[in-house]
Amino acid sequence: MIATLTTGDFIRRNGLIIAFAAILAIVALSAPTFLTVGNLLGVLRQIAIVGTIAVGVTFVVISGRLDLSVGSGLTFLSVLVVSQHNQIGPAGALAVTLCCGLLIGACNGFLVAYLRFDSLIATLAMLSLLQGVTIWYSGGANVNVADSTTWFSFFGRGSVLGIPAPVLLLVLGAAVAGFVLMRTRFGRAVFAVGGNETASIFSGIAAPRIVFATYLISGLATACAAIIMGSRVMGAQSTIGQGYELTVLAGIILGGTSLLGGYGSIWRTIVGVAMLGFIENGLILMGFPYYVQWLVTWAIVIMAVWIDLAAKRGRLLA
Amino acid sequence: MTQSLTQPALSGHKGMARTILLRSHIWLFLLAACVFFSVVSPYFLTVNNLANVLTQSAFIGILAIGMTLVMINGEIDLSVGATLALACALAIGLHNGGASAPVAIAAALLAGTAMGLLNGSLVALSGMHSFVVTLGALIGIRGLVFVYTGGNALLVNDFEYTEIPEVYLGQISLTAMIFFALVLFFQWFLTSTRHGREAYAVGDNVEAARDAGIRVGRHKLINFTLCGFLAALSGVLLSMRLGTAEPQAGRSWELWAIIAVVLGGTRLKGGYGDMWRTLGGVLALAVVQNGLRLLNTPNYVELIVMGLVLLLALGLDRIMLLGTRKGE
Amino acid sequence: MAGETILSIEGVSKNFPGVRALKDVSFDVRAGEVHALMGENGAGKSTLMKVLAGLYRPDGGRIMHKGEEVDIRTPLEARDRGILLIHQELSLSPELSVAENIFLGSWPTKGLGILNKRKLNSDAGRVLDALGCDFRPTTRVGTLSIARKQMVEIARAQAFNASVVIFDEPTASLTDTEKEKLFSIIADLKARNVGIVYISHKMNEIFEITDRVTVLRDGVLQGTVNTADATVETLTRMMIGRALDSFFTRARSNFGAEVLRVEGMAKKGLFENISFSVREGEVLGLYGLIGAGRSEVAETLFGVRRADAGRLFWKGGEIPFPTPRQAIDLGLCLAPESRKEQGLVIGMGGRENITLPHLGLFSRLGIMNRERETQVFTRYRETLEIKTTGPSQRVGNLSGGNQQKFVLAKWLCNKPRLLILDEPTRGIDVGSKSVIHALIAKLAEEGLAVIVISSEMPEVLGVSHRILTMSEGAFNGEFTGEAMTEENLIDAVSRHRESSSSRRARTAA
Structure with a gap:
C-alpha cells in the first residue's frame, strides 16, 4: 500500500522529468546535430532570459502566489536599460535597472502581501500599468544601444571560456537561488508560508514580509533578465517581453512546482524551462516550423494531467 | 476558527444601501466615466461614437461572457484568446478554400467548442486547477493557429463575407446586437435555469453541491464548453469585421476579458457574479479606451488608467469583505 | 409507527491509518425518539455520524434501514433514504436563496432545464411556514444569522421527508432563545415520528430533550441507557470510564x-x-x-x-x-x-516543523544547520515516542497523536x-x-x-x-x-x- 503510494507520488512529481528525458532521447536520435556542444550552448543561451525570470518567480509560486507582471516588467526594464545606457553609461544603467526591478517587485509585494489583494489580479493590474509606463517612457518607439562597444554587451553576447555569458549568469543565479531556497532560513520560511500560511504565522514567521521578499526577488530576477535581453538585442521595443509571464509559468509548472505553493525547487524550474527550450530547438533541427513546439508543450501539459490522474488512481494504464 | 455568537438577521437599511453601492460599483464608475468624457470631449456623446464603442466592446465582451460562467464556478480559462484566433483563422481559411460561409462559420464554432470541451474534460477529470490546464491550451491552441495559417495572416477572398455583419438596427451593429442578446440570454440562463443557478452552488460551496447530488465535473465541463463556443463566436465575428485572420489575433485578450469580469465585481474565487456586472465591466473598459482616444491622450494613459481602476476595484472588494465581516 | 426502529447499525467498525475510530459498534434510532450520542472528543461520535450520513463507509458490520440491509455510499444516497445530517459547520451556499438551498440538487424545472421558481419558492415557503420561520424563501442565505441558517438545514430535512435527522452539536453557537426555538422544533419532529440523533456535550440539554443516550469511548460502545434512568454521574462515568x-x-x-x-x-x-x-x-x-x-x-x-x-x-x-x-x-x-x-x-517533514519557530537558532548567517536540526528531531522522536519513518516524512501522513x-x-x-x-x-x-x-x-x-x-x-x-x-x-x-x-x-x-x-x-x- 505504502509502496504503491510512493511510486504514484514519484511518478506524479517526476513524470515530467521522465517525459523530458524521453523527448531529449527522441530528438537526439532524429537530429544528429542536436547533441553538439555548439547547439546545446545555443539552446541554453536561448533559455537564459526565460530561465532567469523563472528562477525569481519560483520563489513567488512556492510562497503560494503568482506573478503575471514579469512580461511587462521585462519589457519596461529592457527599454529602461537601453535608454539609460545611452544616457548615463553602462554602470548607471545597470544600477537604475536593478533598482527599478526591485521597485516593481516592491509594488507587487505591497499589493499582495500587505493589502492582501488576490495575486493574480493584482499582478495583472501591474502588467497593464507597466505596459503603459513603458510606452510613456519610450514614446512607443524602438530604442537602440548607441555605443555597442561598452562592456554592457558582455551580458548578452560575451562568453567566458567558451560558455556564453547569459548561460553563465543563469547558472550562477540559479545556484545562488537554489542555495537560498533550500539551505537558508529565508528559503525555509518561503516553503512554510506556501505550505500553510496560518501555521507559519503561528510559528512566529512574519508571512507578509516573506511574501513581499519573494516579489522583490522576482523583480530583481526580471531586471537581470532585462539586462541580458537588452545586451543581446542591443535594443528594445515596447512589445519585447509580451507573453513571457505565461512562458515562465509554463516552465515552472512543467518542472513540477505546485501552483498551490509549498512545493517546488529551482532545479525543477530550470528543467522545466530547459525542456521548453530543447523541444523548440529539437523541433527546428528536425525541420519543423518553430510554432510546432507550442503543440508539443500543450501535449506535455495534457500528459502531465493524465499522469497526475493515473498516479491518483495508482496505475498508469486504464 | 471563531464563530460569532450573534449576527443580525438582515443588515439594516443603511447596510443594504452600502451593500448595493459596493456591489454595483461598476455602474457608478461607468456613469462617472461617461459624464466625464461627455464634458471634456464634444465627440464622446454622439450616437455614432457610442454605437462604435458598443461594437468595439463586443469582441472582448463575448469572451468575457464565457469567462464569467467559468469564473462563477471558481475556475479560469486562459485559452479564450487563442480559441478566438483559431476560429477566426478557420472561418476565413475554410471559406477561402471553397466552403460556403455558413459551413466555414459552423466549422469554426465547432472547433472552438471542441477546444472548450477538451479543457473542460481535463479539468473535470483531473481535478487539476484550470489555470494549469488552460495555460497549456493557450500555448497549444495558438500553435494550432500557426500550423493552420503557416504563421501568416489570411486575407478573405470573398468580400461579401465581411458584409455579413453589416446589418444595423438604427446605429447598432449586428455584432453589438449579438453581444447584447448573449448578455441577456446568459443572464437569464444564470438566473432561471437549473444549470445556471447550480453554477453558483458549485462555485460557492463545492462540497455541499456534491453532497446534494450535483455532478460537479460534468457541470464544469459544460461551462468550459460554452466558454470555448463563445470564444469561437467572438473569433468568427472578428474575422468578418476585419476580413483577415492574424495568427496573433486575440493575443492577451484572455487577460482583458478577466480584467473586464473582475472589474464588474464577479469574484475570482467563484460563487458570485452575473452578466450585468460583466456587461458593466466590458463597457467600462471600452468607454475608458474610447474616451481617452478621443482626448488624444497617448495610448499609454489608457493602460495605466485600466491598471489603476483594476486595483481600485480590488480595493473596493476588500473593503466590502471587511464590511461584511464587521457586520457579522 | 412510533417506537419502531428506523435505522440501526450492527457491529460497525471503521479504521483510519493509525487510529481505530469505531470498533464493533451497534446503535439504533427509533421513530419518534431523540437518541443522544455522547462521548469525549475523539470517542468516535463524528465518525459514527459520518457513517450514518454516507460520508464514510464502514470497514465492517452492517447498516439496516427499515428492516433491510443497505449500503450508504454517498450523502445523496443517505438523503434519498431519508437520512439527513445537520452539520456543525453548515453546508449551505451563502449566495443562493433559502429555497434554492433547501432543494439543492433537486430543483423543480419546467422542462428544458428551466427552473420552476414559483414551485420552488412555494414549496420552500410551505416548509418554512410549517417550521414557523420568520424569513422568506427568496432571502439570500448569506444574510441570515447562524440560527436561521440552521433552520434552513432543518427545513431541508423537512422537505425531503427525512425519517432520521442527525444533529451535530446544534446549540454550539446559539443564544438561549434560539436554543428554545430549536428544542421546540425537535419536539415537533419527534411528534411526527422522525428519529433524531442528537450529538452534544451539554448534559443539561441531554436531560432536557433526549429519550435515550448512547455513550462511546475510544471507538467502543459503552452502552445505551434510557435518559430517565441516567444521571450526570453515570453518563460521565461511562464517558470517562475510569477514576480520574x-x-x-x-x-x-x-x-x-x-x-x-x-x-x-x-x-x-x-x-x-x-x-x-x-x-x-x-x-x-x-x-x-x-x-x-x-x-x-x-x-x-x-x-x-x-x-x-x-x-x-x-x-x-x-x-x-x-x-x-x-x-x-x-x-x-x-x-x-x-x-x-x-x-x-x-x-x-517533522524536522522542519520542529525548527520552524526557531529558524534563527538553527542557522548561522541565515544558513540552516541541518545536522543540528536532525539532532533535535532525533532527540524528540525518542523522548516523546513519536512514530515516524524519518526526519522528512510529511507530518500530514502521521496520526493525530504523533502530529x-x-x-x-x-x-x-x-x-x-x-x-x-x-x-x-x-x-x-x-x-x-x-x-x-x-x-x-x-x-x-x-x-x-x-x-x-x-x-x-x-x-x-x-x-x-x-x-x-x-x-x-x-x-x-x-x-x-x-x-x-x-x-x-x-x-x-x-x-x-x-x-x-x-x-x-x-x-x-
Missing part, C-alpha cells in the same frame, strides 16, 4: 515566581476584562465550552490577535502585547487548537517559560493522550508554567493545580484544591449563562 485520579498525573505543587500576569485584557466582541496570573511550575486549567473565547484569549496573548485593552506583565515587568515572534523569543508559546490548520505545515507530539516538540526544543496548550489531546488516541498528560506534569515539575485550555472536563480536572472557568467571553470562577469538582465547574459555566440570559430578558422587557 488513576488516569491523570498531576504535577507536584512546587510553584516559583510569577511568569505572566494579565490585567483587564479585552477584545471587542470576543472577550472582556480578562485578568489572571500563572506561576512557574503551575498548571493552570482554563475550562469553558467551545465558543466561550478561550482560544481567542490564548491567541491574543501569543500575539496572533491584537487586544483592544489591557496590560501584560512578564516576570514582574510590564511589556507591550507581543507579536508572535516576540512571544516566542520571550518563551511564551502556544500549541494551537487546530493542528492541521494552525499547528503544523503538513507538507513539511500533536511534533507540535509540542516544536516549543520544547527552545526552553519555553510558559506553554499554552489549546485542546492538547483533541482527537488523538489514548496512548498519546497519556504521554501528553504525563509530559505536562513533568514539564511543570521542571518549573515551566503551563496553561491547559480544554473542553474536556476530566482532563482539566486531572492535570490542573488551579482552574479558571470561562463563559461568553469572561472569566466567572476560579477553583483550587477541593473545590475543583465537576459540579462546581458545570455550575460556574451554566450560572453565568443563565444570569446573562435573564439579564437579556430583562432588557428586552
Whole structure:
C-alpha cells in the first residue's frame, strides 16, 4: 500500500522529468546535430532570459502566489536599460535597472502581501500599468544601444571560456537561488508560508514580509533578465517581453512546482524551462516550423494531467 | 476558527444601501466615466461614437461572457484568446478554400467548442486547477493557429463575407446586437435555469453541491464548453469585421476579458457574479479606451488608467469583505 | 409507527491509518425518539455520524434501514433514504436563496432545464411556514444569522421527508432563545415520528430533550441507557470510564515566581476584562465550552490577535502585547487548537516543523544547520515516542497523536517559560493522550508554567493545580484544591449563562 503510494507520488512529481528525458532521447536520435556542444550552448543561451525570470518567480509560486507582471516588467526594464545606457553609461544603467526591478517587485509585494489583494489580479493590474509606463517612457518607439562597444554587451553576447555569458549568469543565479531556497532560513520560511500560511504565522514567521521578499526577488530576477535581453538585442521595443509571464509559468509548472505553493525547487524550474527550450530547438533541427513546439508543450501539459490522474488512481494504464 | 455568537438577521437599511453601492460599483464608475468624457470631449456623446464603442466592446465582451460562467464556478480559462484566433483563422481559411460561409462559420464554432470541451474534460477529470490546464491550451491552441495559417495572416477572398455583419438596427451593429442578446440570454440562463443557478452552488460551496447530488465535473465541463463556443463566436465575428485572420489575433485578450469580469465585481474565487456586472465591466473598459482616444491622450494613459481602476476595484472588494465581516 | 426502529447499525467498525475510530459498534434510532450520542472528543461520535450520513463507509458490520440491509455510499444516497445530517459547520451556499438551498440538487424545472421558481419558492415557503420561520424563501442565505441558517438545514430535512435527522452539536453557537426555538422544533419532529440523533456535550440539554443516550469511548460502545434512568454521574462515568485520579498525573505543587500576569485584557466582541496570573511550575486549567473565547484569549496573548485593552506583565515587568515572534523569543508559546490548520505545515517533514519557530537558532548567517536540526528531531522522536519513518516524512501522513507530539516538540526544543496548550489531546488516541498528560506534569515539575485550555472536563480536572472557568467571553470562577469538582465547574459555566440570559430578558422587557 505504502509502496504503491510512493511510486504514484514519484511518478506524479517526476513524470515530467521522465517525459523530458524521453523527448531529449527522441530528438537526439532524429537530429544528429542536436547533441553538439555548439547547439546545446545555443539552446541554453536561448533559455537564459526565460530561465532567469523563472528562477525569481519560483520563489513567488512556492510562497503560494503568482506573478503575471514579469512580461511587462521585462519589457519596461529592457527599454529602461537601453535608454539609460545611452544616457548615463553602462554602470548607471545597470544600477537604475536593478533598482527599478526591485521597485516593481516592491509594488507587487505591497499589493499582495500587505493589502492582501488576490495575486493574480493584482499582478495583472501591474502588467497593464507597466505596459503603459513603458510606452510613456519610450514614446512607443524602438530604442537602440548607441555605443555597442561598452562592456554592457558582455551580458548578452560575451562568453567566458567558451560558455556564453547569459548561460553563465543563469547558472550562477540559479545556484545562488537554489542555495537560498533550500539551505537558508529565508528559503525555509518561503516553503512554510506556501505550505500553510496560518501555521507559519503561528510559528512566529512574519508571512507578509516573506511574501513581499519573494516579489522583490522576482523583480530583481526580471531586471537581470532585462539586462541580458537588452545586451543581446542591443535594443528594445515596447512589445519585447509580451507573453513571457505565461512562458515562465509554463516552465515552472512543467518542472513540477505546485501552483498551490509549498512545493517546488529551482532545479525543477530550470528543467522545466530547459525542456521548453530543447523541444523548440529539437523541433527546428528536425525541420519543423518553430510554432510546432507550442503543440508539443500543450501535449506535455495534457500528459502531465493524465499522469497526475493515473498516479491518483495508482496505475498508469486504464 | 471563531464563530460569532450573534449576527443580525438582515443588515439594516443603511447596510443594504452600502451593500448595493459596493456591489454595483461598476455602474457608478461607468456613469462617472461617461459624464466625464461627455464634458471634456464634444465627440464622446454622439450616437455614432457610442454605437462604435458598443461594437468595439463586443469582441472582448463575448469572451468575457464565457469567462464569467467559468469564473462563477471558481475556475479560469486562459485559452479564450487563442480559441478566438483559431476560429477566426478557420472561418476565413475554410471559406477561402471553397466552403460556403455558413459551413466555414459552423466549422469554426465547432472547433472552438471542441477546444472548450477538451479543457473542460481535463479539468473535470483531473481535478487539476484550470489555470494549469488552460495555460497549456493557450500555448497549444495558438500553435494550432500557426500550423493552420503557416504563421501568416489570411486575407478573405470573398468580400461579401465581411458584409455579413453589416446589418444595423438604427446605429447598432449586428455584432453589438449579438453581444447584447448573449448578455441577456446568459443572464437569464444564470438566473432561471437549473444549470445556471447550480453554477453558483458549485462555485460557492463545492462540497455541499456534491453532497446534494450535483455532478460537479460534468457541470464544469459544460461551462468550459460554452466558454470555448463563445470564444469561437467572438473569433468568427472578428474575422468578418476585419476580413483577415492574424495568427496573433486575440493575443492577451484572455487577460482583458478577466480584467473586464473582475472589474464588474464577479469574484475570482467563484460563487458570485452575473452578466450585468460583466456587461458593466466590458463597457467600462471600452468607454475608458474610447474616451481617452478621443482626448488624444497617448495610448499609454489608457493602460495605466485600466491598471489603476483594476486595483481600485480590488480595493473596493476588500473593503466590502471587511464590511461584511464587521457586520457579522 | 412510533417506537419502531428506523435505522440501526450492527457491529460497525471503521479504521483510519493509525487510529481505530469505531470498533464493533451497534446503535439504533427509533421513530419518534431523540437518541443522544455522547462521548469525549475523539470517542468516535463524528465518525459514527459520518457513517450514518454516507460520508464514510464502514470497514465492517452492517447498516439496516427499515428492516433491510443497505449500503450508504454517498450523502445523496443517505438523503434519498431519508437520512439527513445537520452539520456543525453548515453546508449551505451563502449566495443562493433559502429555497434554492433547501432543494439543492433537486430543483423543480419546467422542462428544458428551466427552473420552476414559483414551485420552488412555494414549496420552500410551505416548509418554512410549517417550521414557523420568520424569513422568506427568496432571502439570500448569506444574510441570515447562524440560527436561521440552521433552520434552513432543518427545513431541508423537512422537505425531503427525512425519517432520521442527525444533529451535530446544534446549540454550539446559539443564544438561549434560539436554543428554545430549536428544542421546540425537535419536539415537533419527534411528534411526527422522525428519529433524531442528537450529538452534544451539554448534559443539561441531554436531560432536557433526549429519550435515550448512547455513550462511546475510544471507538467502543459503552452502552445505551434510557435518559430517565441516567444521571450526570453515570453518563460521565461511562464517558470517562475510569477514576480520574488513576488516569491523570498531576504535577507536584512546587510553584516559583510569577511568569505572566494579565490585567483587564479585552477584545471587542470576543472577550472582556480578562485578568489572571500563572506561576512557574503551575498548571493552570482554563475550562469553558467551545465558543466561550478561550482560544481567542490564548491567541491574543501569543500575539496572533491584537487586544483592544489591557496590560501584560512578564516576570514582574510590564511589556507591550507581543507579536508572535516576540512571544516566542520571550518563551511564551502556544500549541494551537487546530493542528492541521494552525499547528503544523503538513507538507513539511517533522524536522522542519520542529525548527520552524526557531529558524534563527538553527542557522548561522541565515544558513540552516541541518545536522543540528536532525539532532533535535532525533532527540524528540525518542523522548516523546513519536512514530515516524524519518526526519522528512510529511507530518500530514502521521496520526493525530504523533502530529500533536511534533507540535509540542516544536516549543520544547527552545526552553519555553510558559506553554499554552489549546485542546492538547483533541482527537488523538489514548496512548498519546497519556504521554501528553504525563509530559505536562513533568514539564511543570521542571518549573515551566503551563496553561491547559480544554473542553474536556476530566482532563482539566486531572492535570490542573488551579482552574479558571470561562463563559461568553469572561472569566466567572476560579477553583483550587477541593473545590475543583465537576459540579462546581458545570455550575460556574451554566450560572453565568443563565444570569446573562435573564439579564437579556430583562432588557428586552
